[in-house]
Amino acid sequence: xxxxxxxxxxxxxxxxxxxxxxxxxxxxxxxxxxxxxxxxxxxxxxxxxxxxxxxxxxxxxxxxxxxxxxxxxxxxxxxxxxxxxxxxxxxxxxxxxxxxxxxxxxxxxxxxxxxxxxxxxxxxxxxxxxxxxxxxxxxxxxxxxxxxxxxxxxxxxxxxxxxxxxxxxxxxxxxxxxxxxxxxxxxxxxxxxxxxxxxxxxxxxxxxxxxxxxxxxxxxxxxxxxxxxxxxxxxxxxxxxxxxxxxxxxxxxxxxxxxxxxxxxxxxxxxxxxxxxxxxxxxxxxxxxxxxxxxxxxxxxxxxxxxxxxxxxxxxxxxxxxxxxxxxxxxxxxxxxxxxxxxxxxxxxxxxxxxxxxxxxxxxxxxxxxxxxxxxxxxxxxxxxxxxxxxxxxxxxxxxxxxxxxxxxxxxxxxxxxxxxxxxxxxxxxxxxxxxxxxxxxxxxxxxxxxxxxxxxxxxxxxxxxxxxxxxxxxxxxxxxxxxxxxxxxxxxxxxxxxxxxxxxxxxxxxxxxxxxxxxxxxxxxxxxxxxxxxxxxxxxxxxxxxxxxxxxxxxxxxxxxxxxxxxxxxxxxxxxxxxxxxxxxxxxxxxxxxxxxxxxxxxxxxxxxxxxxxxxxxxxxxxxxxxxxxxxxxxxxxxxxxxxxxxxxxxxxxxxxxxxxxxxxxxxxxxxxxxxxxxxxxxxxxxxxxxxxxxxxxxxxxxxxxxxxxxxxxxxxxxxxxxxxxxxxxxxxxxxxxxxxxxxxxxxxxxxxxxxx
Numbered sequence: 166x167x168x169x170x171x172x173x174x175x176x177x178x179x180x181x182x183x184x185x186x187x188x189x190x191x192x193x194x195x196x197x198x199x200x201x202x203x204x205x206x207x208x209x210x211x212x213x214x215x216x217x218x219x220x221x222x223x224x225x226x227x228x229x230x231x232x233x234x235x236x237x238x239x240x241x242x243x244x245x246x247x248x249x250x251x252x253x254x255x256x257x258x259x260x261x262x263x264x265x266x267x268x269x270x271x272x273x274x275x276x277x278x279x280x281x282x283x284x285x286x287x288x289x290x291x292x293x294x295x296x297x298x299x300x301x302x303x304x305x306x307x308x309x310x311x312x313x314x315x316x317x318x319x320x321x322x323x324x325x326x327x328x329x330x331x332x333x334x335x336x337x338x339x340x341x342x343x344x345x346x347x348x349x350x351x352x353x354x355x356x357x358x359x360x361x362x363x364x365x366x367x368x369x370x371x372x373x374x375x376x377x378x379x380x381x382x383x384x385x386x387x388x389x390x391x392x393x394x395x396x397x398x399x400x401x402x403x404x405x406x407x408x409x410x411x412x413x414x415x416x417x418x419x420x421x422x423x424x425x426x427x428x429x430x431x432x433x434x435x436x437x438x439x440x441x442x443x444x445x446x447x448x449x450x451x452x453x454x455x456x457x458x459x460x461x462x463x464x465x466x467x468x469x470x471x472x473x474x475x476x477x478x479x480x481x482x483x484x485x486x487x488x489x490x491x492x493x494x495x496x497x498x499x500x501x502x503x504x505x506x507x508x509x510x511x512x513x514x515x516x517x518x519x520x521x522x523x524x525x526x527x528x529x530x531x532x533x534x535x536x537x538x539x540x541x542x543x544x545x546x547x548x549x550x551x552x553x554x555x556x557x558x559x560x561x562x563x564x565x566x567x568x569x570x571x572x573x574x575x576x577x578x579x580x581x582x583x584x585x586x587x588x589x590x591x592x593x594x595x596x597x598x599x600x601x602x603x604x605x606x607x608x609x610x611x612x613x614x615x616x617x618x619x620x621x622x623x624x625x626x627x628x629x630x631x632x633x634x635x636x637x638x639x640x641x642x643x644x645x646x647x648x649x650x651x652x653x654x655x656x657x658x659x660x661x662x663x664x665x666x667x668x669x670x671x672x673x674x675x676x677x678x679x680x681x682x683x684x685x686x687x688x689x690x691x692x693x694x695x696x697x698x699x700x701x702x703x704x705x706x707x708x709x710x711x712x713x714x715x716x717x718x719x720x721x722x723x724x725x726x727x728x729x730x731x732x733x734x735x736x737x738x739x740x741x742x743x744x745x746x747x748x749x750x751x752x753x754x755x756x757x758x759x760x761x762x763x764x765x766x767x768x769x770x771x772x773x774x775x776x777x778x779x780x781x782x783x784x785x786x787x788x789x790x791x792x793x794x795x796x797x798x799x800x801x802x803x804x805x806x807x808x809x810x811x812x813x814x815x816x817x818x819x820x821x822x823x824x825x826x827x828x829x830x831x832x833x834x835x836x837x838x839x840x841x842x843x844x845x846x847x848x849x850x851x852x853x854x855x856x857x858x859x860x861x862x863x864x865x866x867x868x869x870x871x872x873x874x875x876x877x878x879x880x881x882x883x884x885x886x887x888x889x890x891x892x893x894x895x896x897x898x899x900x901x902x903x904x905x906x907x908x909x910x911x912x913x914x915x916x917x918x919x920x921x922x923x
Contacts, residue, residue, distance in 0.1 A: 174198060196255040197225035203262035214262065217285050221258050254291045261288065362440030364401075366448060369410055372398045375508045394419075394524060396508055401452075408439065409511060411524065413449040420449045423523035430490070434483035436511050436519040454511040454519060461537055464516075466869030467563070467575070470582055474556055476518045476534075477541045477585060480505075481551045483520050484530050484543065492522070493530050504533040504540075539588035547585045554581055568880035572897045575874050576728065583721035590861035593747055594660040596837035597856040602752075605635060605784045606719045608726040609747045609860060616746070619731040619890055634717070635784040640668050640710030642696045644682040647706030647759050660857040665753055668710045682707075693803045694779045701775050703767050706759040709777075713784055714751035718861065727871050728878070728894050746868075751859035754782060756795050761842070761849040771848040778803050790839060791817045793828050794854050797845045 204218035261284055375396040392414050399410045413420040420441075427438040440452040464472050487493050509521045525531075534541040543551070559581075562574030603609055608616045608624060616624040682705045685697045698707055726748075756779055760771070780794045791814040798804075804824060808817050821828060827844035834840055841852040863871070881893050 193225050193228070193255060196259055197222040200255065200259050200262055203259070214285060217258060217288055218262060220289075221255055225255070254288065257291070258288050261285070362452070363443050364440050364450075364452060365443050366446055368402055369408075369450075369452070370400045370402050371410065372400060374398075375409070396524075399452075409453040409521075411451050411453065411521075413451075416449040420451075423451055426492070426523060430487075430492075430522070432483055432486045433517065434479040434519050435486065436521045436523070438523070451523070453521060454513055460512040460516060465866050467578075467873055469866045470578060470870065471556060471559070472516060473536070473539070473541065473586055474554055474559075474578075474582055475516075476536070477543070477551050478554065478556070479518050480520060480534055480541070481543055481548060485548075487522065488530055493525070494528065503527050503529060503531050504535050505531045506535050507537040510534070510536075539586060541586045543585070550581075550584055568877045568884060569893065569897055572728070572874055572877035572881065575870060575877065576897070579870065580721055583717075587717075587720050588864055588866065590864055592662070593860050593862055594662075594665075595858050595860075596660060597858060598837065600790060600833055600839075602856060603749045603858060605713065605715050605749055605752065606726075607749050608730065609749055609858075616726070617731050618729050621731075624726060624729055635713050635715050637781070637783075638712045638714070639694070640712075642684045642687060642707070642709040644684060644698070644701075644705050644707050647704060660753075665710075665857065668708065668755060689781075690778075690803050692781055692807065692809070694781060695801075695803065696777045696779065698775050698777055700773055701760065701771055703760050703762060706757050707777060708755070708757045709779055711754040711756070711779065711782060712751060713754075713782060714859070715784070719748050719750040727874065728898060729891075730871075746863055747860035748863065749858055749860045752782070753857040753859065754794070755855040755857065756852070757854075758795065758797070758850050758852045761851050763849060769847075772799055772846055775799065775845070776801060790830050793826075793830070793841050793843075793852070794839070795841075795852050796826070796828055796843055797850050797852075799846060 200218045201222045204215050375398055394414075395412045397410045397412070399408050400406065401408060411423075413423075424438060424441055430437070436453050438451045438453060442448055442450045505520065505525075509524050511519045511521060513519070532542070532544050534543060559574055559578050562577070563571055565571055565574070597603075618624055682698065682700045682702055684707070685699050687697070688695045694709075694711075696707070696709060701707070730746075758777060776798045778796055778798060780792075782794075792808060792810070792812065804826075806820075808820050812820075829842050831840040831842055837855050838853040839855075843850045843852060878890075878894065878897070881897070882890055885893055
């Protein structure tokens, strides 16, 4: 009520200063002010009267606002009649409010209450009639819009007249502008395509996501999924070209930095951004060349190895360029943490590899390249070796008409490549089935470990032991429940990674029963490891594990053996070498021992503290079986002057008799166990050793390479009928060794130094 009263007072003052051309509007506003003041000043005014007063005042204020805002050109004479009706109604309402403001006795108020209600109702009806009759709001609005339309029509006519006068000039200029714009667009497109192209989403056809696996997610560890760069293999619709699309979360600093870095780099083996998304595209992405995995799957055999060597040289060149430009610094850190993954490598249709530096998150240069089916090591100490690798020399040697030269070139290619590269191979386990234990680095056939030469002779171990660089590791010695009546339940016929892991980490196993026996500590002595065993008892087995592995997994050793293999024995129907050929690179010696019950009544227990001495093996020699590979003792120090591997069986038997050792070799059992029996302090112990051989199958590409070697050797046999085959093979190896001796040093940091002698 106060706001309406204030508005009416302002209107009254305005009308006093600047009267409007509508007679009766001023008195109407004045009456409305009086009505509200009377209604506001009387405390006991009935609510119906207040409502009537408020309605009349609000209606009067609305009429004033509309008439005051109407254009001057609007004819409002038709509204005068309605104002006269409104004035009469407002006058009656004012009179009613004055009567109600007089002081009367309560009894009179009660008597006149119904009459007042009738008067208020009548005034409400009359006010409604005035509202209906007063159609000023609609008439003013319509008249105002008609006035605006008329004004607009006049302006349009004027503009049309002006347009007619300049029509010819505008048409001529328009044609000229169209021609200039078309030429400018053509120039812009030509310039953009010479540097980078701008793509819309519709120009790209997505094929598949490149790295959706959990393994790929670890490449950007710590980055939220919503902030990661997603990569797809795609095709450009217009050219059908296979490309990579890297989608950024937004047009942020990373997106702009990738484009800027692409402008600054110029190297044949650093990926260039072919294009990026249009500025009006809702997705931010860049387009690069195709994925490397597709090309890797298309090359095999010698081509695969030649291409791998070429990739190493290309990427080494790219890394050196990046270091010289100062974009990244040489890093001597962890090779496995700074690894280029396959999704960060792209390949051109010609096979040239390019590195996507824009997705690299480390500050230092990579030290290793994951090639999906293998890896390339690019450590600083291998730089000179890779840069000095002449692929053209190898190609010329492979094209030589002399078969021996070609065979030697194949072996040299493999030797050089294995200095800085390797390939994924299937691991294979088996237990040694007899006393013929294979040497590390030897080639094997099936489970017999008897690969044959073309003369039908078992392939002998011919690698210089000094070339074998092995390391030893040990599992955790432990005790576990054991049933002497069912010993076979403790072993498996075919070992696996899981089986070996369980032996290495026995603490992860949960035994069904509590075992009081335990191994308290272990100490090393020359040639032996001593395990202190407390509370040894029946139904308990002691176990320890010793592993010998060649550091490089003998990845080049099999070529030394392969030259003497009888390939014809191992070819399948397609002329490919079968997968039954293996290269041995590790031996796992699983030693167990338990008490033997000589009668159903087990009387007594052995001394609380016993020592088990485990023989330490090496890659060069496996101790003769007459020499125990482990023994029990009550002494804290091993037996002095224990015969080594060079001792004969007679010398070993004499030593055991002199030392009064009650130990005897029982032989080899069907459960793949070498067994000894020993008596200590009146108790009998059985000592068993199983040897799990760890080897790998030759890959398909390795088998293809060996087939090429076999074909070269077969050609050499045919072209030299006067020479024996073994002499030709020896000549191939000798020429190969002479070639190696004439080369420069391969670096002081090489993990394995090979010395070949004939």
